[in-house]
Amino acid sequence: MKRLILAASMLALLLSGVRAVALTIEITKGADGGIPIAVVPFKWQGQTALPVDVGDIIAADLYRSGQFNPLPVDDFLSRPSDESEVKYKDWRLIKAVNLVVGRVTQMGADRYAVRFQLFDIFRERQLTGFRWEVTGSDLRKIAHQISDKVYEVLTGRSGAFDSRIAYVTLLRTASKGSEYQLMVADADGYNPKQILRSPDPILSPAWAADGAWLAYVSFEDGRSKILVQNLHTGARKKLAEFPGINGAPAWSPDGKHMAMTLSRDGNPEIYVMHIASGSLRRLTNHSSIDTEAAWSPDGRHLVFTSDRAGRPQIYRISAAGGRAKRLTFEGKENARASYDRAGKHLTLVTNHGNGDQIGVFSLPTGSLKILTDGRFDESPTFAPNGAMILYAAQRGGRGLLSAVSADGRVRQVLRSESGTVREPAWSLLNR
Amino acid sequence: MRKILVWPVIALITLGLAGCASDKKQSTAEIEDASVGAGGVSASGLGSGSDASGQAIGSQAGTVDDPLSRRVIYFEYDSSVLTDEGRFIVEAHAAYLANNPGMAVVLEGxxxxxxxxxxxxxxxxxRGAVIGELFQGLGIDSSAIRVVSYGEERSVALGHDDNAWAMNRRVEILY
Structure with a gap:
């Protein structure tokens, strides 16, 4: 009975927890030279108030990428909502190169038609246009999809605005002690949803390529274990709970295997588990620490952290096993590397004698570029399009998420109202 | 679209956690309290973070100048090599455990x-494994030893300086 009451009261707490606070983004380092683009506030055709400001979300997305310079709405000479209303000279006067217009039309109680068009001001023609019909809860998602279309057409790279991030929050209170939460939110910090809550540490969330599953390490019951959780149903499955550490899960690109760190045979080594059967294959065999495996996008290699040369450095090994090759030589320490989607770069944590910063390592050239200037920067994760890197930083004794463009020009902080935020993981797909 | 149904699993986890909160979990904070003073470690505040009201278990050996009163072994940066002092303390615990067979020991790294x-x-x-191997070398049965690592997740000192780091690089010998 006592148990039931406790469970009920915890459930009540969970209710409040699920309505989690969104992370808000603040640009801490802007970039000059973005494409000047005018995003006209979307025309609203409906009875009630417009639930979501679609144009505002698009402008914010494009600005955050560092590759666009959305012009101030107050400067606009007209506010067209479709092609027939566009006067190109109005936009040439304010030096816009591109123009986004659109409108949202109420179709029913919770039904909205959204359309948008992207124009080239100097060639005076439409570059792309789309129309959707959605419920109110999907309006933000549509706004991000529009941002992705605009980004793709104008930069030639796929967008990553309609993607998701996972992260861990920690709140310490006198009454409840430590409370860890595993969260999933939109890439801009909105729509945070609690996936797991525990008084014990949660770390290393890892996305399956299809975006439907998360793997993570949980210390519930006082032992480390690797679990996978379906994000649609919430169903969980325990993959590994061997004696010793069960850590650093990484899905293979085909979703069939999980690389992980186990110390069941003595010291921390990289293993690959066939998920369906649970069978294990040991990939490394060295008396030092081997951990933090990450797959190449083609699934043929893994990179991992090893201190076999004294200090942690990044090594690469074939997915079939064999000899590991050391990749990083610059800096005192390098750790937690992961590939970008193209398989050309690694983002990693690098230490050059002044704490831990985020770096990008070029596989073709072997050069390492440091992108951040913190002392405790860690857990870097590439956006699905490789243009941004999300990472965990410390400020004022609190952990928070930050993002930096892969070229280091733009930096931003994702603020949370309370507690500490860490262990970000960016989804691999837009969905 | 993309509705995330968290209720079933939350309910399960909640029941699971509620079920084990008070009985299964040894409160490390309580156990450490026995050694506060000697090792210089104040384990209050963070601890396991659970609401469990733990009890000291096993015999509570040790006085202030007895190595058995020191249950925290400290390490150098990025090292799992025992210091001379650490080895001295580990040996004392090994001797005690060898004379008290049947006791289980957790080495928390x-x-x-x-x-x-x-x-x-x-x-x-x-770090935990090094002490576990020494324990085995000194005659403790491997089945009585469990190593669990929390990495950097359970700091006892919250600062960002050498003093705090030195306090956090440790293995706690819990029995």
Missing amino acids: HADERGTREYNLALGES
């Missing part, structure tokens, strides 16, 4: 915040 979390998990494990 920790690291300071520098370096990545998973690497530190491995480092804490290596």
